[in-house]
Amino acid sequence: MERVNRIALIGTGFVGSSYAFALLNQGVGDELVLIDVNKEKSEGDAMDLNHGLAFAPSYTKIWYGDYSDCASADLVVITAGANQKPGETRLDLVEKNSAIFKSIVDQVMGSGFDGIFLVATNPVDILTYMTWKFSGLPKHRVIGSGTILDTARLRYSLGEYFNVDSRNVHAYIMGEHGDSELPAWSHANIGGRTVFDRIKDNPEKYSERDLTPLFEGVRDAAYHIIQRKGATYYGIAMGLVRLTKAILHNENSILTVSAYLNGEYDEKDIYIGVPAIVNRSGVREILQIDLDELEEAQFANSAKVLRDTLNPVLEKYNKE
Ligand SMILES: NC(=O)C1=CN([C@@H]2O[C@H](COP(=O)(O)OP(=O)(O)OC[C@H]3O[C@@H](n4cnc5c(N)ncnc54)[C@H](O)[C@@H]3O)[C@@H](O)[C@H]2O)C=CC1
Numbered sequence: 001m002e003r004v005n006r007i008a009l010i011g012t013g014f015v016g017s018s019y020a021f022a023l024l025n026q027g028v029g030d031e032l033v034l035i036d037v038n039k040e041k042s043e044g045d046a047m048d049l050n051h052g053l054a055f056a057p058s059y060t061k062i063w064y065g066d067y068s069d070c071a072s073a074d075l076v077v078i079t080a081g082a083n084q085k086p087g088e089t090r091l092d093l094v095e096k097n098s099a100i101f102k103s104i105v106d107q108v109m110g111s112g113f114d115g116i117f118l119v120a121t122n123p124v125d126i127l128t129y130m131t132w133k134f135s136g137l138p139k140h141r142v143i144g145s146g147t148i149l150d151t152a153r154l155r156y157s158l159g160e161y162f163n164v165d166s167r168n169v170h171a172y173i174m175g176e177h178g179d180s181e182l183p184a185w186s187h188a189n190i191g192g193r194t195v196f197d198r199i200k201d202n203p204e205k206y207s208e209r210d211l212t213p214l215f216e217g218v219r220d221a222a223y224h225i226i227q228r229k230g231a232t233y234y235g236i237a238m239g240l241v242r243l244t245k246a247i248l249h250n251e252n253s254i255l256t257v258s259a260y261l262n263g264e265y266d267e268k269d270i271y272i273g274v275p276a277i278v279n280r281s282g283v284r285e286i287l288q289i290d291l292d293e294l295e296e297a298q299f300a301n302s303a304k305v306l307r308d309t310l311n312p313v314l315e316k317y318n319k320e
């Protein structure tokens, strides 16, 4: 008999319910259990999603449940917690959401869960680290969505600029999923030609000067969307489905996730956005690409920002 893949989703707000909808539409996962402190919301979502089953590419068993349902889950995806209000940074959410995570991760682990955690709640790099700490699971089985969304935004923006399908644009945003992130321009390419070559090919049309505002648009995208509609959710929901497929289907896909560094990029004991090979075991391998001098300095700065945010949180929970 084929193995049944169970996904437990904790937090069915904007991001969580969009993820559930995207899973159903793409036919990913055999079982999906929805858990939220607001039971009515997750119950309503389960009803609503089940009414779409007749139109889905494949059958998924969907119900609203509780933490005992995590016991046999392959993947627990956490999208619970506060989101940014206009003007707030992701790092501003750290205290509130760490407390929420302590309670959630303790309850998941209390069920006997022994699978993979995928974290999207912000600040995602810090909360992925805390999920690893609170759970005691091996580091490769705790993954953050990291810069998967920022990387998708960069690929979209470069695709628009060069008038090329964004799926043929290969470029990474690395570092914090937040204000200190960086574009790894030295590795950005379109069909094998670097972005700098593409610019040289057509200097009347393109200029290196355009790359800075293009990156700033990517970095600040969440602020612009939140200003307009209060939250962002479709992009990350699809990114989480991409990650879910990479994990459950053992795809060995290269995606920019928040992974635990243990000496890679000269950083230790931190979760941060890097390209990594993701499969059924979680993070199989962190890819160490050669960054240029500026990128190295930007990455080190981003790691410092994260460490400075993480230290007081760790101190607080180490005391408890
Ligand atoms: N990593 C990324 O790229 C992105 C991350 N996010 C983050 O995702 C998180 C969720 O955002 P939204 O869905 O917009 O927020 P939301 O407010 O719509 O949903 C949050 C949900 O969490 C639930 N919740 C709160 N405390 C809980 C607890 N103790 N146990 C179980 N459920 C609990 C709430 O009832 C609510 O349904 C935020 O931190 C946001 O910043 C959002 C977009 C992109």
Ligand SMILES: CC(=O)C(=O)O
Pocket: 084, 090, 122, 149, 221, 222, 232
């Ligand atoms: C909210 C958030 O983290 C984003 O859209 O990037």
